[in-house]
Amino acid sequence: MPPVQSVLVVDPDTDFLEWVETQLHAQGVKVLISSDSEKAYQLFLKNKPDVILTETHGKPLGGMDLLAKIRHRDSNAIVVLMSAFGTTQAVIEAMRLGAFDFIRKQQLPFTLKVVIDSALKAQSDMKAATSAKPALTVEEHQDSLVGKSAAMQQVFKMVGRVSMSDAPVMITGESGSGKELVARAVHQYSQRHNKSYVAINCAAIPEQLLESELFGHEKGAFTGAVSQRAGRFEQCDGGSLFLDEIGDMPIQLQSKILRVLQDGEFTRVGGNQVIRSDVRIIAATNKNLEQEVSERRFREDLFYRLNVVRIQLPPLRQRTEDIRLLAEYFIQKISTRLRLPKLSISEDAMRLLEGHSWPGNVRELENTIQRSCVLATSDVLLPKDIPLGQVATVVDPSNPLAHAGEITREQAVRALLRFAEQSPDTQLLPWLEREFTLHAMRVTNGNQVRAAKLLGITRATLRKRIEQFSITRETTVT
Ligand SMILES: Nc1ncnc2c1ncn2[C@@H]1O[C@H](COP(=O)(O)OP(=O)(O)OP(=O)(O)O)[C@@H](O)[C@H]1O
Numbered sequence: 230m231p232p233v234q235s236v237l238v239v240d241p242d243t244d245f246l247e248w249v250e251t252q253l254h255a256q257g258v259k260v261l262i263s264s265d266s267e268k269a270y271q272l273f274l275k276n277k278p279d280v281i282l283t284e285t286h287g288k289p290l291g292g293m294d295l296l297a298k299i300r301h302r303d304s305n306a307i308v309v310l311m312s313a314f315g316t317t318q319a320v321i322e323a324m325r326l327g328a329f330d331f332i333r334k335q336q337l338p339f340t341l342k343v344v345i346d347s348a349l350k351a352q353s354d355m356k357a358a359t360s361a362k363p364a365l366t367v368e369e370h371q372d373s374l375v376g377k378s379a380a381m382q383q384v385f386k387m388v389g390r391v392s393m394s395d396a397p398v399m400i401t402g403e404s405g406s407g408k409e410l411v412a413r414a415v416h417q418y419s420q421r422h423n424k425s426y427v428a429i430n431c432a433a434i435p436e437q438l439l440e441s442e443l444f445g446h447e448k449g450a451f452t453g454a455v456s457q458r459a460g461r462f463e464q465c466d467g468g469s470l471f472l473d474e475i476g477d478m479p480i481q482l483q484s485k486i487l488r489v490l491q492d493g494e495f496t497r498v499g500g501n502q503v504i505r506s507d508v509r510i511i512a513a514t515n516k517n518l519e520q521e522v523s524e525r526r527f528r529e530d531l532f533y534r535l536n537v538v539r540i541q542l543p544p545l546r547q548r549t550e551d552i553r554l555l556a557e558y559f560i561q562k563i564s565t566r567l568r569l570p571k572l573s574i575s576e577d578a579m580r581l582l583e584g585h586s587w588p589g590n591v592r593e594l595e596n597t598i599q600r601s602c603v604l605a606t607s608d609v610l611l612p613k614d615i616p617l618g619q620v621a622t623v624v625d626p627s628n629p630l631a632h633a634g635e636i637t638r639e640q641a642v643r644a645l646l647r648f649a650e651q652s653p654d655t656q657l658l659p660w661l662e663r664e665f666t667l668h669a670m671r672v673t674n675g676n677q678v679r680a681a682k683l684l685g686i687t688r689a690t691l692r693k694r695i696e697q698f699s700i701t702r703e704t705t706v707t
């Protein structure tokens with residue numbers, strides 16, 4: 230019979246504490262509770278509980294700070310964070326600070342036992358695996374990697390876990406599933422975050438140039454090599470190198486990559502001098518590399534070297550619970566970028582999105598939302614605005630006003646602004662803005678409230694434009 234194990238539970242909500250206490254008692258675990266995180270830390274020092282379960286919103290110390298403090302003191306401590314929210318950044322940060330797990334509170338009634346059991350069981354295994362880490366601060370930045378599904382939370386946890394190591398990371402997943410975004414996150418959250426991040430697409434560069442691109446060349450190494458040039462591996466010393474589409478790397482180059490991975494050494498094309506570079510490799514592919522290996526198109530030894538940590542991105546159709554969140558995120562992102570009025574989406578339209586199978590994954594969703602935002606005839610996206618599986622005929626570039634008769638003015642404005650945005654002629658956008666502002670002021674007889682409404686912008690924005698374009702009463706009088 231193993232000795233009784235103990236869990237310290239920290240949460241400002243005393244009702245919740247009582248609930249957890251009852252549950253864990255029933256599990257035969259010794260329970261310590263505290264609604265005050267400073268006191269909880271003292272309890273931790275005194276009692277050395279096997280597992281600490283803490284809310285992220287603690288008082289007076291936040292859960293992350295408590296986690297950092299505990300892990301700083303005892304790098305083998307097993308701390309589980311819980312939150313009703315669990316944003317991407319919070320999950321990554323928690324894992325980075327060495328949390329054992331991050332759980333969503335809503336799921337606790339179903340998962341508490343499993344989580345605590347596995348935390349207690351893993352305690353001994355964890356001891357050898359972790360080492361003391363100081364609390365690191367991450368710059369505040371907006372989540373750009375969105376996802377609440379269990380599968381994506383798993384991805385965030387992996388990003389956090391690999392942040393302290395330099396091990397190669399292999400990211401796999403279908404096209405458009407977010408591999409590149411995850412690669413960036415791996416770098417961003419790593420110790421190398423203020424060193425360079427260089428991305429190279431192995432499939433997009435002709436085979437003859439790829440070697441020189443990666444490793445550089447000596448003067449005269451080949452026709453056109455007029456001077457010596459450093460390759461990506463050299464430029465990226467101390468940083469992370471993202472080898473995108475690694476499955477398309479020519480086999481003869483693969484051995485050179487393997488050498489860098491093993492010894493950190495390589496030579497430039499046409500050179501003998503051995504160059505050393507400390508580069509963390511992040512690789513991605515949408516190919517099945519195991520199959521490539523079995524068909525001898527990919528070196529087995531390189532595969533094992535790269536596959537130390539594998540982050541598998543699930544296709545969007547296997548995480549439908551993320552569709553809503555991603556859709557809302559893209560609506561916000563796109564309307565800000567295209568300077569559209571604040572848009573929202575109807576439940577029917579959302580259900581349409583949730584019911585689609587998204588063969589093109591998140592990229593397809595993003596493109597669909599982008600088209601919808603431009604096509605929308607009101608500030609709410611409706612099912613008719615969602616061009617699923619259609620080729621978008623948003624606007625005829627040769628005559629952006631061709632649709633103006635059939636569609637509302639606001640839609641025309643949006644289409645035009647979008648057209649202008651895509652146009653290489655950067656002069657077009659201010660010109661259009663001025664024309665529309667002027668037009669709106671004229672037809673409303675200089676009434677700013679009505680003009681702003683007509684343009685679908687706020688009055689403050691309208692005032693800014695009036696000032697910016699020096700529109701006076703005289704110019705609006707026709
Ligand atoms: N979880 C996510 N949150 C927010 N945006 C995402 C997410 N996943 C993907 N995206 C967006 O979807 C688009 C496609 O993602 P990305 O380029 O990373 O895909 P990929 O897996 O590299 O695709 P490919 O294999 O075709 O290169 C990008 O615009 C990216 O910003």
Ligand SMILES: [Mg+2]
Binds near residue numbers: 409473
């Ligand atoms: Mg990609």
